[in-house]
Each structure stands twice: as C-alpha cells, then as structure tokens.
Amino acid sequence: MDVDLTKKESSKLLEFKSRVADIKKPELWDEDTDLFLRRWLIARNWNIDKAEVMLRKSMEYRKKINCDTLLTDYKPPEVLEKYFVGGICGYDKEGSPVWIDVFPLLDVKDVSGNCGVHNKCVNVLSLVMCLGIECFKEIVAAFEDNYPEVLRRVYIINAPRIFVLAYNMVKNVLTARTTGKIHMLGSNWKESLLDVMDADQLPVYYGGTQVDENGDPKCPNKILYGGEVPKTYYFTHDDISADMQTVHVSRGSTKYIQLPITVSKCQIRYTIRSEKHDIGYGFLYNDLDSPSKRHSEMQVILSSTRTNTHMVQLTGVLECNQPGIYILLLDNSFSWIKGKTVRYSLEVVAPKTEDEAYTDALDVIGDDCVNLTANETEDLSGHEEAH
Structure with missing residues (x-):
C-alpha cells in the first residue's frame, strides 16, 4: 500500500x-x-x-x-486440524504471503458441522483459491468488513462453469474495490500466477518449482488437502451434555435467561443447540441495583444474531468485566409459525487468580448457575402469536 x-x-x-x-x-x-x-x-x-x-x-x-x-484461548477441534485445507506456500513478488485454498477437497459441511463455531483465517494478503462458492463468499465478506486493504488479490483457478454464474450473483454485494482484486483465470492460469510470484514460491502442482522432502509436487508439508471426514467426528444428539437445560421458545417471542454475577473479570462459557430450526441469540447486561428494568432498557453486550444451531452446536465465551445481571436471550421473534426447542448450558469460570475471596464469591452464585431454569422469563415483545 x-x-x-x-x-x-x-x-x-x-x-x-x-x-x-x-x-x-x-x-x-x-x-x-x-x-x-x-x-x-x-x-x-x-x-x-x-x-x-x-x-x-x-x-x-x-x-x-x-x-x-x-x-491464547482457542484450541481448534481435532477435526479442523486434520481435515481443514490450505496453507502458506511462499510470498509474491511484493512480499505478501501466498495462501493456497483447495476448497473442492474440503468436506465443508462436515468440518463446519463438527467445529462448534466458525473461525476464519484473516491475516493473509494473497490468496489462490480453487473454491466452493459459500466459502468464497464468507471469507471475502469477512475481509471486506473487518480487514480493509489487507487482502491484496485473489486468483480463482479451475472454477467450474456453474461457479461463474454463482460468482456473478455474489459480486453484486461486494465493493468495486474488492471485486477489482478478484481475478478469475483461464486455462493459462499457471503462467498468470508466475507473473506475480517467483517459481520457487509455488509448488510444482501450481506451476512453480517447489516440492516437499519426498518430492511431492503438491507440497503437503505446507498445504493441507483435507479429505472426507470420518463418521466418528459427526455431531449427533447423543453428544448433547446431560447438564444442558431445555427450554421452549414460543413463536414470535424471546426467552431471557438471567445469570447474576457478583464478582468482576470472570467468564461465562455458553453452549446452545436447537432442534430442527435456527434460533437467534445474544446477551444483555443489567446492574444489580436495577433488577426491575425492562429488557429494552438494558445494555446490549452482544446483539441478537440468527444462527443455524440446529446444524452446528454453538459454543462461545462472554467476558464479564463487572458484576451485574447477565442475560442470555434466545430470540425467536422472527418466526411467526414455529416454536423452537433449545438446549443450552452456562458456566461461570473464575479469572486466573488464586484470590480466595473470589472463590468464596463464586460459591455464592453457584446455585444460580446450576438451577438456571428458575431465572428464565419469556417476553413476547408486543407481538401477538399468529393463529
């Protein structure tokens, strides 16, 4: 730049x-x-x-x-470490890292369905992509919204004809500046890549001169090629923890689950799984001195986000920087036809300290963490259920 x-x-x-x-x-x-x-x-x-x-x-x-x-805090699931694809093979002529993604070899549905949450590689400057359209759309959108001018260019190679049609629909939601960085290469793609990358920075398979220690032209020591995910990694309802609570969220309504926290700098670890249909989730905050405050008047910590938790179990961590009442909201206000059955768990985790005072305080709120159903409330938010 x-x-x-x-x-x-x-x-x-x-x-x-x-x-x-x-x-x-x-x-x-x-x-x-x-x-x-x-x-x-x-x-x-x-x-x-x-x-x-x-x-x-x-x-x-x-x-x-x-x-x-x-x-420091995130450990990728084993299925992600073994079956996700891609890797940095070298640098382009301007010094930017070159990351190769081989999406057709990635069992996208099975990998994402066993990871709990989606995580993105966001610190590469040049991408070479043989891709599936949904992966492409998600990655480019993340770069565009949160890492401006970090993505230098994208080269699409070996794209099937149907992808060209799909891309023409996707590019309408991208900025002109981003679409200008995307290059869809034809049959001479190897020569085109060598215009911006030296041969010793690319595997032989992609038109360069790199091989691994075994002479493999694909350099699997640098680039992971994934494969079909074994059935043993699949998530099933049998994997749902017995500690998870079950609630029903009526159509057109929102369920609020309160968790009082009396100490600062702890974490709430949450897991959410819905049956058959998606659900929205988010977090609100209210101070301990105003327990009667309306939900609409509370501080929004995490805006409600509609997620496919019936397909992928959601896990996450919420930082609690101050005491108060933290509220998990399960949002079904967008659905006027179907109620949703949702399983969830909330765990309070102490900060990394040996302060005995904190341990005593955590014991005080322990019952609230175990018996969360006592603090559940439902709010129709002014909506009347459709008949």
Whole structure:
C-alpha cells in the first residue's frame, strides 16, 4: 500500500486518529506509520464518518468472536486440524504471503458441522483459491468488513462453469474495490500466477518449482488437502451434555435467561443447540441495583444474531468485566409459525487468580448457575402469536 499521502489525506488521517483514539489497540495500531488507520479511510474513500462507523463495527466483531484472545484461548477441534485445507506456500513478488485454498477437497459441511463455531483465517494478503462458492463468499465478506486493504488479490483457478454464474450473483454485494482484486483465470492460469510470484514460491502442482522432502509436487508439508471426514467426528444428539437445560421458545417471542454475577473479570462459557430450526441469540447486561428494568432498557453486550444451531452446536465465551445481571436471550421473534426447542448450558469460570475471596464469591452464585431454569422469563415483545 502506497504510504505517500497528500496534504488533504494527511489532515483527514489526523482527524480520524483523534476520533478513534478511545479504541486504540497497540497490537493493531503502529503509531509510527498509522497504516492500520489508513486502511479504513482508503476502504471508505477517505470519508471520515464512514470509516469511523466501519472501524467501530469491526471492533464489535472482534469482541464478538474473541479475536484478541484467539491465539491464547482457542484450541481448534481435532477435526479442523486434520481435515481443514490450505496453507502458506511462499510470498509474491511484493512480499505478501501466498495462501493456497483447495476448497473442492474440503468436506465443508462436515468440518463446519463438527467445529462448534466458525473461525476464519484473516491475516493473509494473497490468496489462490480453487473454491466452493459459500466459502468464497464468507471469507471475502469477512475481509471486506473487518480487514480493509489487507487482502491484496485473489486468483480463482479451475472454477467450474456453474461457479461463474454463482460468482456473478455474489459480486453484486461486494465493493468495486474488492471485486477489482478478484481475478478469475483461464486455462493459462499457471503462467498468470508466475507473473506475480517467483517459481520457487509455488509448488510444482501450481506451476512453480517447489516440492516437499519426498518430492511431492503438491507440497503437503505446507498445504493441507483435507479429505472426507470420518463418521466418528459427526455431531449427533447423543453428544448433547446431560447438564444442558431445555427450554421452549414460543413463536414470535424471546426467552431471557438471567445469570447474576457478583464478582468482576470472570467468564461465562455458553453452549446452545436447537432442534430442527435456527434460533437467534445474544446477551444483555443489567446492574444489580436495577433488577426491575425492562429488557429494552438494558445494555446490549452482544446483539441478537440468527444462527443455524440446529446444524452446528454453538459454543462461545462472554467476558464479564463487572458484576451485574447477565442475560442470555434466545430470540425467536422472527418466526411467526414455529416454536423452537433449545438446549443450552452456562458456566461461570473464575479469572486466573488464586484470590480466595473470589472463590468464596463464586460459591455464592453457584446455585444460580446450576438451577438456571428458575431465572428464565419469556417476553413476547408486543407481538401477538399468529393463529
């Protein structure tokens, strides 16, 4: 990315820097160059207001997926480590990492269905993709919304004809700047790749000169090729923990499950699984001194998100930075026809400390964690059930 700025751009960068100073993250923001901030401005054509909205939404996204603690707290499921595909094979001529994804060899449904939550590789600058359309759409959308000007270019090779039709529909929801980085290559794709990458940075199979220690032209030591996921990894209803509570969420309504927390800096680990149909979920916060406050007046920690928890069991962690009443909401307000049966579990986890006072406090709220059904409430939110 060009680091030279005009006087007008420099002025806008300074104003933008001042506006977002409250969310400064040292691990992302190099104050010597401010390249991190420039990316958001460039992505919104140097419109400061739009760039600020984009950046703040992305910070919420990072919080939602626990991005800041991903490297230390997240352990990929075994099925993901064994059967996900792709890898970095080298660098292009501009120094950007080249990641190769081989989506046709990825058993997408079975891998995602056994991982609990979807996680994205988000720190590569060049992609070579032989892809399935849904994976492509999700990855590009994540880059566009949360990692502006990080994706340098995408090369699509060996795409079936039907993909071209599907891509023409998908690209309508992408920005012109993003679609300009996507190159769909024809039969001479190997030569095209070598225009931007040296041969020693690509496996022989993709037109380069790389082989692994066994002489394999696909370099499986660098690039994982996945395969069919064994049935033993499949999630079944028999895998649902006996500790999970079961609730019914009526059509057009929302179930609220309250969990009082009397100490700070702990975590709520949650698991959600629905039967047959999707459900929305989110979290609210209320202080302990105002237990009668209406749900609409409470602080939204995690906005309601509609998820296919009937297909993929959802797991996550919510950081509780202060005491209060934390409310899990199971949202079925979008469905006027079907009620939903949902299983869930909530576990309070102590911070990493040996403070005995904390342990005593955690014991106090232990009963609330076990017998959560006593704190369940249902709110029709003004909706009348359809007949």
